[in-house]
Amino acid sequence: MTHTEKRIFINKMVMGLSTLSAIIGIAFLLWILTILIMNGIDAINWNIFIFEGAPPGYEESGLKHALIGQAMLIGVSTIIGVPLGILAGVYLSEYGGRKSKLANLVRDISDIMMSAPSIVIGVFVYAMVIDPDSILYTNFVSAFLIEYFEIQTLAGNFSGWAGIIALTIIMIPIILRTTDDMLQLVPTTLREAAFALGAPKYKVILQVVIRGAKTGILTGVLLGVARVSGETAPLLFTSFNDNFLNTDLSEPIASLTVTMFNYATSPYEDWQKLGWAAAFILSMFILTLNILGRVVLIKRKKK
Amino acid sequence: MNKILDRFFHLSTLSIALLTLLVTGAIFGVLFQEAKPAIDAFGFDFLTNSKWAPNLEKFGAFPAIMGSIMSTDLAMFLAVPLAIGVAIFLSEIAPDKMKTPVGVSIELLAAIPSVIYGMWGLFYFVPIIRDMFGGLGIGLLTAGIVLAVMVLPFMAAVTRDAMNTTPDILKESAYALGGTKWDVIKDVVIPYAKAGIIGAAILALGRAIGETMAVTFVMGNVHKIPSLITDPATSIPVALANEFAEADEDLYFSSLFYLAMVLFIISFSIISFAKLAFLKRGRK
Numbered sequence: 001m002t003h004t005e006k007r008i009f010i011n012k013m014v015m016g017l018s019t020l021s022a023i024i025g026i027a028f029l030l031w032i033l034t035i036l037i038m039n040g041i042d043a044i045n046w047n048i049f050i051f052e053g054a055p056p057g058y059e060e061s062g063l064k065h066a067l068i069g070q071a072m073l074i075g076v077s078t079i080i081g082v083p084l085g086i087l088a089g090v091y092l093s094e095y096g097g098r099k100s101k102l103a104n105l106v107r108d109i110s111d112i113m114m115s116a117p118s119i120v121i122g123v124f125v126y127a128m129v130i131d132p133d134s135i136l137y138t139n140f141v142s143a144f145l146i147e148y149f150e151i152q153t154l155a156g157n158f159s160g161w162a163g164i165i166a167l168t169i170i171m172i173p174i175i176l177r178t179t180d181d182m183l184q185l186v187p188t189t190l191r192e193a194a195f196a197l198g199a200p201k202y203k204v205i206l207q208v209v210i211r212g213a214k215t216g217i218l219t220g221v222l223l224g225v226a227r228v229s230g231e232t233a234p235l236l237f238t239s240f241n242d243n244f245l246n247t248d249l250s251e252p253i254a255s256l257t258v259t260m261f262n263y264a265t266s267p268y269e270d271w272q273k274l275g276w277a278a279a280f281i282l283s284m285f286i287l288t289l290n291i292l293g294r295v296v297l298i299k300r301k302k303k
Numbered sequence: 304m305n306k307i308l309d310r311f312f313h314l315s316t317l318s319i320a321l322l323t324l325l326v327t328g329a330i331f332g333v334l335f336q337e338a339k340p341a342i343d344a345f346g347f348d349f350l351t352n353s354k355w356a357p358n359l360e361k362f363g364a365f366p367a368i369m370g371s372i373m374s375t376d377l378a379m380f381l382a383v384p385l386a387i388g389v390a391i392f393l394s395e396i397a398p399d400k401m402k403t404p405v406g407v408s409i410e411l412l413a414a415i416p417s418v419i420y421g422m423w424g425l426f427y428f429v430p431i432i433r434d435m436f437g438g439l440g441i442g443l444l445t446a447g448i449v450l451a452v453m454v455l456p457f458m459a460a461v462t463r464d465a466m467n468t469t470p471d472i473l474k475e476s477a478y479a480l481g482g483t484k485w486d487v488i489k490d491v492v493i494p495y496a497k498a499g500i501i502g503a504a505i506l507a508l509g510r511a512i513g514e515t516m517a518v519t520f521v522m523g524n525v526h527k528i529p530s531l532i533t534d535p536a537t538s539i540p541v542a543l544a545n546e547f548a549e550a551d552e553d554l555y556f557s558s559l560f561y562l563a564m565v566l567f568i569i570s571f572s573i574i575s576f577a578k579l580a581f582l583k584r585g586r587k
Contacts, residue, residue: 021384
């Protein structure tokens, strides 16, 4: 074999191997998608939206409790997390800038927290919010306030609020980083034009800069909500679970993800089926948010 | 008036930005404080002791730590070559018409929640392993494979992005010198994208080591160093997910916090190493 033939041979071999690994990878992923869709369509019917959880074997069992619980958990953490994340992003981009040490530290820490194990966030929130000995309740000031005003704290039992706190902690870094990136794309001349009209900085930010980056921020919000919607581990010991409908956030509350986990690991076939239905609904929701986020970005680029 | 409002706005955004630092610090602080009784009782022996017996109040994290390391190593061993293969395929080999649809679907798969990968593993993969190797089908090998499949889309997408940053002009010059596709990939694309590729792999490792739901279904939570790769095992997140809600003794509870602290320190270090050393900001 000549040198050239050898090079061509090696080239073909590597191309083949790489295509093969792509095929293997994509085959696995298609496999998961197919079983998700097959099982999901098989398991979905109207009962799921009408009935709450029931003991195994009951005809009239559904996921109403988990759907409503999930919507409440995600909805409230979005309402809290999005403004906080955007405002922190505003600080990084508008007050901190590229060179500020503090802003860069916040950026690095948020980048790390985005990939940090979410189960640890759950453990942390448990220790902070649910543990009655937590420093949140036992420090001098709060102990006095709780005693004096007879405040009901979240201490002592699992609650929807604890789950919301955990989800918000996970959501903020994602929104903060996209907001920061998107605001920096807004041209400086726009800010200068607004300043020249005599607008104070906060007005420039709220009415010019944030408006200019609206679609980009929206993408960040959609992706952040999508990411948080699939979280299970941080909810295990915060919002816990409930097999029945509950809309009181100071009590344990059902979520699709934890319900899915409990049902899938149960030995009952009808519960497992409900688990697949939950998996299907949740994945479709998350995929829709992701696709929406992309469409918004592409539309903006076309403008 | 405007001045006061300006000040107020500045300070409120600043305090929220600081809140993120505060929460991160608080996580370290609270975990340490809650783990204190176990740290006092076991010290560093906790990390090397392999007996985990809640009824005897004896706690050693060695099996969980080893389980974490072994399952993620196995996952990386399987996923890294596949991810690089997929990335090479997507950035260099696939025809242009295929690049976008395949690339986007891989990115979308990275968004599917890990609990669903876990369900897939339990219902579809465990029986296959059981038929092939006997035993329960639940264990280290299954966990490693499920983890590998879970991190694959993420790692492939980041690696592809890194490879795509190679300027066309560099690749074209190499082709002009008579290089084959493989020559161009190994001598131009991979060296150019090296930092990104290594960073993607380390970041995937950092994520995999803290991953809970994908492995909780299929690992078995047995606090023993497995003698066979198909034996049930445990990992730190799996032990936390299974035992945290039912721990009753103070020392048991504290030991779980100790575990959580070890996990947080390990993954925090791995992720920050990946982000700071390889995936520097402002690369775009």
